[in-house]
Amino acid sequence: xxxxAPASAPTPWYRTLYLQVLVAVAAGIIVGWLAPEQGKYLxxxxxxxxxxxxxxxxxxxxxxxxxxxxxxxxxxxLGRVGLRTLVYFEIxxxxxxxxxxxxxxxxxxxxxxxxxxxxxxxxxxREFARNAQSLSGVGFVLNIIPKTIFEAFVGGDLLQxxxxxxxxxxxxxxxxxxxxxxxxxxxxxxxxxxxxxxxIVRLAPVGAFxxxxxxxxxxxxxxxxxxxxxxxxxxxxSGFFVFVILGGIAxxxxxxxxxxLAFIKEELLLVLGTSSSETAMPGMIAKxxxxxxxxxxxxxxxxxxxxxxxxxxxxxMAMAAVFLAQATNTPLSVGQQLTFLGVAMLxxxxxxxxxxxxxxxxxxxxxxxxxxxxxxxxxxxxVDRFMSExxxxxxxxxxxxxxxxxxxxxKDVTSAALRASLGPLQKSxxxxxxxx
Numbered sequence: 399x400x401x402x403a404p405a406s407a408p409t410p411w412y413r414t415l416y417l418q419v420l421v422a423v424a425a426g427i428i429v430g431w432l433a434p435e436q437g438k439y440l441x442x443x444x445x446x447x448x449x450x451x452x453x454x455x456x457x458x459x460x461x462x463x464x465x466x467x468x469x470x471x472x473x474x475x476l477g478r479v480g481l482r483t484l485v486y487f488e489i490x491x492x493x494x495x496x497x498x499x500x501x502x503x504x505x506x507x508x509x510x511x512x513x514x515x516x517x518x519x520x521x522x523x524r525e526f527a528r529n530a531q532s533l534s535g536v537g538f539v540l541n542i543i544p545k546t547i548f549e550a551f552v553g554g555d556l557l558q559x560x561x562x563x564x565x566x567x568x569x570x571x572x573x574x575x576x577x578x579x580x581x582x583x584x585x586x587x588x589x590x591x592x593x594x595x596x597x598i599v600r601l602a603p604v605g606a607f608x609x610x611x612x613x614x615x616x617x618x619x620x621x622x623x624x625x626x627x628x629x630x631x632x633x634x635x636s637g638f639f640v641f642v643i644l645g646g647i648a649x650x651x652x653x654x655x656x657x658x659l660a661f662i663k664e665e666l667l668l669v670l671g672t673s674s675s676e677t678a679m680p681g682m683i684a685k686x687x688x689x690x691x692x693x694x695x696x697x698x699x700x701x702x703x704x705x706x707x708x709x710x711x712x713x714x715m716a717m718a719a720v721f722l723a724q725a726t727n728t729p730l731s732v733g734q735q736l737t738f739l740g741v742a743m744l745x746x747x748x749x750x751x752x753x754x755x756x757x758x759x760x761x762x763x764x765x766x767x768x769x770x771x772x773x774x775x776x777x778x779x780x781v782d783r784f785m786s787e788x789x790x791x792x793x794x795x796x797x798x799x800x801x802x803x804x805x806x807x808x809k810d811v812t813s814a815a816l817r818a819s820l821g822p823l824q825k826s827x828x829x830x831x832x833x834x
Contacts, residue, residue: 430614443608606671652813710792
């Protein structure tokens with residue numbers, strides 16, 4: 399009888415990425431708290447890691463969309479998936495806005511603040527207001543069209559990349575058999591990009607350490623003061639949305655949200671450390687495909703969700719806008735809040751690819767409706783960073799759940815297969831990232 403091959407040794411605990419990131423985040427908090435002057439100088443570590451990941455976002459999204467849509471074959475199915483995706487996004491993102499409005503009107507965290515807008519520094523929000531102008535009306539629609547094909551990749555605007563990828567997919571589909579070498583080349587390019595990502599991801603603990611140290615050292619835990627009520631309300635509301643609403647959707651579709659969160663724990667910690675959901679996008683794409691979701695579904699839902707399904711950003715916008723009205727003693731009627739809901743449903747779709755997306759989108763929404771002074775946003779500058787992590791994590795979870803739901807609707811994967819896969823696949827994907 400031939401001897402059995404020795405089993406591969408398990409990965410040592412100290413080499414596990416999510417534990418490294420967790421330790422790095424804790425260390426960053428300690429350094430920022432105990433040595434704030436030194437912690438401020440660690441900002442380039444976080445910025446550098448985010449830039450490394452973002453340089454891969456556009457080409458990875460492009461390859462994912464083109465290869466995914468190229469595998470559909472039936473354009474009617476593509477249209478059906480796209481319609482279902484947009485309907486789902488609108489329903490869930492509107493729910494996020496409604497939940498935020500209900501909670502902030504119930505808790506009323508800004509009541510009694512009595513802020514005089516004239517004493518605020520308008521310069522503090524001027525840059526965000528300028529960026530917000532590109533998110534409104536015709537300017538937003540025209541901004542989707544890049545000046546050249548290459549500008550979409552240079553600028554990193556995901557909506558522009560999505561447009562170029564869709565046009566490329568249609569062109570390749572029309573070419574027929576001669577497109578095979580191009581598709582094969584894109585497959586090789588995609589494989590190379592994910593291998594580069596595996597190298598960069600190993601630096602995640604360094605980036606998380608630097609970003610968290612800078613955040614705590616710059617703003618401090620004691621500087622939050624009266625805004626803690628808004629922060630606490632936002633975190634609780636986001637938790638309610640994730641575990642009750644998204645959890646209910648997951649349960650209705652036959653899988654456990656908690657098992658899914660355990661499956662993507664590396665991506666969640668990565669977002670926590672870098673305060674950017676984009677850094678986890680490539681990893682989410684790989685993991686969702688490994689769960690059995692079709693390339694076409696993942697390639698359509700995930701990139702589109704980063705512009706049309708920002709649940710955390712929507713909750714933040716609703717709560718922050720009403721908080722500012724309460725803080726500045728600006729009365730808001732039910733009709734005005736419903737108007738805000740309608741405006742926010744449009745402006746929230748343009749947040750992708752903008753630095754400080756949640757803050758910029760809030761500025762665009764306030765500028766589009768009279769009443770709440772845009773200058774009051776200066777109140778939020780000091781604590782926005784502390785809420786951005788929660789925004790990004792909620793956005794990430796929302797898009798992950800959306801992809802699984804659409805995949806189940808399209809019968810790409812069954813509930814039973816998904817339940818069986820969520821546990822063991824986690825180890826194989828983690829091993830793939832660790833081994834590059």
